[in-house]
Amino acid sequence: MIDLFAKEEEVLNRARELVRSGVFESANDAGHYRKLLEEYQDLLNQMRRLVKMSDLTESRLNKLLRKQDQLSKIDFLTNLYNRRFFDEYFQKKWQSSLNSREFLSLLVIDIDYFKRYNDLYGHLEGDRCLQAVALAITGLLDSPHDIAARFGGEEFVVLLPGRDVSGTWARAESIRACIEALAIPVEGLACPCKVTVSIGLAVVQPREELAPGLLIRAADEALYLAKKEGRNCVREGAVIRD
């Protein structure tokens, strides 16, 4: 292990050596010199403590910063990204897809009859249902670029950069099927009497003349179609490409 103050210690050792070697002409001179040496040693000890305290404080500030950063990105209930983070990430991915000409796919996922679920079982059970659905969604993301976010209420979004239409369909269908397979029961619903989701998907190859909001609108319209056509299904909105 290196000593941050090795040079200072070296100066002190040389000074102690001088005292020992008896180069001073009088005991008085040696005494003055020894006193200065002791003061320097005390100041060096203080400096060590100051640096240690600065490190402690910096480390605490760093931890707080990281925590703050997490809090600003994450939806505390579901542990998914929040809407704010999604909006920023979506804009970034839109820009990078403009250059790379990659597809950008979006799923808008809505829990079917969630209001009824909440009315039947209460908000705490409703929260647990949201958490179970969120966990199922994140479990099915396999690329570090894919993100899932809570868009609001019982609505989630999944952004899948670089995935074509068939890949997006496959992912949407596996999310739908996985949530159905959770078999979270809901009384009083026609079959299936369990929690399901409807999913709207849209795929775009971003171009300068297109507005990013178009992808969200297209997926929203597809979700509306999925709800209209019986729920617990995936529907596709506009697919826009060159």
Place this chain on the structure above:
Amino acid sequence: MDNLIIEKTLATPYIHFDAQANKLTVAGESFPENAAKFYAPVLEWLKEYLAGIDNQDVLAELEIIYFNSSTSKILMIIFNELDNAVAAGKNITVNWRCDERNETAIECGEEFQEDLQHVPFNIVFCNGE
């Protein structure tokens, strides 16, 4: 001698050095741009006060939630003054007040404590009271 009162700001602590009550209080955060300038009158007051007291009980209470490196150097200077005064026969106690959940404040208190030889230096948990 007159008391020294400096109101708290965003970057500097509340300071109340009460010569009649023999109580020296520093409370708040301390990260002034120029710590030497801010604390110059504080050190000046302290030296004059310490030179004028006999052996009455003096309590220095510090509750500093966050402080920068320059402030820690100033605090060491202040504590050294108190340490030297106690070595010269004065009765001074330092209470380093901090929240028991604030490990950094406790560890910093311990660093100050270990640097001193004479003045009683207590780490007191106040839990934000």
